[in-house]
Amino acid sequence: MVVERSVALMDNVLRNVTALENGVAxxxxMVFSxxxxxxxxxxLRAEDSEAVRLRKVSQRLQHILKTHVRDYSSKSKQLASKYGRPSRLIRYWIPAVIFILSSSTILRILVNRKAEIVTWIQDFGTTVRDFxxxxxxxxTKKVIGTIRHDKDSAIAIMxxxxxxxxxxxxxxxxxxxxxDNPNSATNGNAPLSEAQIAEIRLKVKEGDLTPVLRAYxxxxxxxxxGTLRGDLIRALLIQVQKTKVDVEVALSGIDSLLKSQELVFGFIGLTPGVLVCFAAFRYLGGVFGSRRGLRRGRKAGQTxxxxxxxxxxxxxxxxxxENILSYKDHGLLLCEVHILRQGSSKLFPGDIEREFLEDVNDLCNINSGIQQQLKTLDRIRWGYAKWLK
Incomplete structure (x- = not known):
């Protein structure tokens, strides 16, 4: 009789579940009565054979599938359309009316400021392109050229x-x-030999101008x-040239330092543009992804x-x-778990969704006992808290 009563219960539930005038109690x-x-x-009589019972139960199940399930689906759709979300016409008729009434004003403004609007669009496009x-x-080209040691990308101040x-x-x-003045170089009037000239060249490379300084x-x-007859002006001009060489040596050191940091300066020049682009794309992503994030947050709240x-x-x-749920509580649990399964496909990634469904299956297992089910529920809460915020 258990199977027959279950089928009868199913039949009566499908008959009366769409009657909104009755409360839950x-x-x-009504269903149990x-x-x-x-x-x-x-x-059904006690003396009926097993075959007779099975035939009657199967006929009733077929009647439920062919008639009551179809009627339940159609009535559910009617109730959803009647009490559910209104149509687009009802939701947006006020903004549509406002737009229609103000369309002439908007069109007149656009026509009167057509040249300015076109100029704004062109300026915006030019700004974006130049940026x-x-x-x-x-x-970016300079950074790549620096990496390749391109001659055109070298930083130099001389x-x-x-x-x-x-x-x-x-x-x-x-x-x-x-x-011309051997006495300044050797303290004598004898002409300089090739060895002495080579020694003077070597000292000049090291910055030693002793012959010139002695005459000076x-x-x-x-x-x-000394100005009229001597070499004072000539010695002074040579020292000016020496000062110029010293300045260029200092600049050469600075130039070498800059060349060693070419890549750093290249990335510094690239950083502002990258930051602006990152901020712009982040903002646009937030604007266009806000609806997706809003839907995701709403789904998490429902879960x-x-x-x-x-x-x-x-x-x-x-x-x-046996410390397990009653049939009523088990049925309520299955209804909530069904809703939970439906929302998991859009809330969790693939691997996480598979693990979540495993925990949900453990939650539905009434044979484990209520305490074990509560522990499973706690595991779901802390294990998937990242996606439920």
């Missing part, structure tokens, strides 16, 4: 051959001065005479409420002698 009383007074159950070209593409030319010029000036010191004793309902069912349930 009245619905339960209908089962007790079910005429088909009353027609992309000058602050993204050009710095030409490559400038120092060499000025140093060679200083060397020739000092050598010519020493040849000598002529400074009598500046006027949390379903978990709350499951917790309430397990907490206030009256267990049987």
């Amino acid at each position: 009245d619905f339960e009383d 209908s089962v007790e007074e079910d005429p088909e159950l009353s027609s 992309w070209s000058n602050w993204i593409m050009e710095p 030409s490559k051959e400038s120092l060499k030319g000025d140093r060679d010029s200083l060397e020739r000036m000092v050598v010519d001065f020493a040849v 010191e000598k002529d400074l004793r009598q500046p006027f005479v 949390v409420r379903v978990l709350r309902n499951i917790d309430r069912i397990l907490t206030i349930a009256t267990p049987t002698q």
Whole structure:
């Protein structure tokens, strides 16, 4: 009789579940009383054979599938269309009316400011294009050129051959001065030998201008005479050239430092454009993804409420002698779990969804006992808290 009563219960539930005028308590009383007074159950006699019982149950199941399930689906759709979300016409008729009434004003504004609007659009496009070209593409090309040691991308504050030319010029000036004034170089009037000239060249490369400085010191004793008859002006000009070489040596050191940090400067030049692009794409992603995030947050909120309902069912349930849920509480639990399964496909990633469904199956296992089900519910809460926020 258990199977027959279950089929009769299913039949009466499908008949009366769409009757909204009855409350939950009245619905339960009506369903169970209908089962007790079910005429088909009353027609079953104890002496009926097993084949007769199976035939009657199968006929009733076929009738339920062909008639009651179809009627239940159609009535459910009617109730959903009647009491569910209204149509687009009802939801948006106020904004549509406002737009229609103000369309002439909007059109007149657009026509009167057509040239300005076109100019704004063109300026915006030009700004975006120039920004992309000058602050993204050009710095990127420079960084790539620096990595490849491209000559055009090298950072320099002086030409490559400038120092060499000025140093060679200083060397020739000092050598010519020493040849013309051998007494300043060797304290004698004998012509300089090739070895002495080579030694002077070596000292000039090291920054030693002793022959010039000796003549300069000598002529400074009598500046006027040294200017007219001596080599004071020549020595002074050689020292000016020496100062120029020293400045270029210092600049060469700075130039070497800059060249060693070319890649750093390239990335510094690229950073502002990258940051602006990142902020722009992040903002646009937030604008266009806000609806998706809103739907996801709403789905997470619904899942949390379903978990709350499951917790309430397990907490206030009256267990049987075997410490398992009664049929009523088990049915309520299955309804909530069904809603939970439907929402998991859009809330969790693939692997996480599979693990979540495993925990949900453990939650539905009434043979494990209410305490074990409560522990499973707690595991679901802390294990998937990241996606339920």
